Amino acid sequence: MQIASQEDPSCKIWMQIWKSKIHERHKIMWWQILMDALPCKAKVARFLHMANSKCTLCNHEEKNTLHFLWSCPVSARLWFLYCWGITAERVRISSWKEWFQVLGNDSNRPPTSSFNDLMQRAATIVSVIWRERNSIAHGAPVVPFDILCGLVGRPIQEWDASVELDQNRRWSNPTLG
Numbered sequence: 001m002q003i004a005s006q007e008d009p010s011c012k013i014w015m016q017i018w019k020s021k022i023h024e025r026h027k028i029m030w031w032q033i034l035m036d037a038l039p040c041k042a043k044v045a046r047f048l049h050m051a052n053s054k055c056t057l058c059n060h061e062e063k064n065t066l067h068f069l070w071s072c073p074v075s076a077r078l079w080f081l082y083c084w085g086i087t088a089e090r091v092r093i094s095s096w097k098e099w100f101q102v103l104g105n106d107s108n109r110p111p112t113s114s115f116n117d118l119m120q121r122a123a124t125i126v127s128v129i130w131r132e133r134n135s136i137a138h139g140a141p142v143v144p145f146d147i148l149c150g151l152v153g154r155p156i157q158e159w160d161a162s163v164e165l166d167q168n169r170r171w172s173n174p175t176l177g
């Protein structure tokens with residue numbers, strides 16, 4: 001893919017993320033993901049000359065963050081359950097830039113969803129997976145899947161409720177007096 005310097009897709013994506021309504025710490029996390037700055041196992045293994053570059057969650061080869069945050073079976077289930085039934089098999093991408101280009105496109109999401117809805121879901125899912133992966137790596141027991149579902153589901157439910165409330169406020173007649 002040719003990248004024109006003035007229209008660098010990373011720059012455009014970053015501007016979209018920056019303007020979205022997600023928490024600042026989630027914006028920083030996306031920046032690290034896009035810049036390939038999260039220490040995935042393959043990268044750490046190369047750096048430290050370690051033999052084990054297996055995914056902490058599924059024990060298969062972990063090539064990059066796209067594996068454990070997106071297509072790893074545990075992560076893929078969370079995406080399916082909490083991001084409109086999206087599956088890694090259907091959305092074929094090879095980088096996070098492509099991920100943003102595909103899912104950032106309104107026509108690839110449910111008609112009523114906004115980019116902010118996507119970012120809220122994605123930031124919640126990714127941060128829960130990242131936390132879980134790190135705690136397993138530090139020796140903590142594996143958190144059962146239904147607990148992970150609660151950790152992802154609650155903030156998303158709260159987000160959806162706040163969006164609905166906001167829309168109702170906007171559409172209701174102004175009260176006088």
Ligand SMILES: [Zn+2]
Pocket residue numbers: 055056057058059060062067068072073
């Ligand atoms: Zn995995």
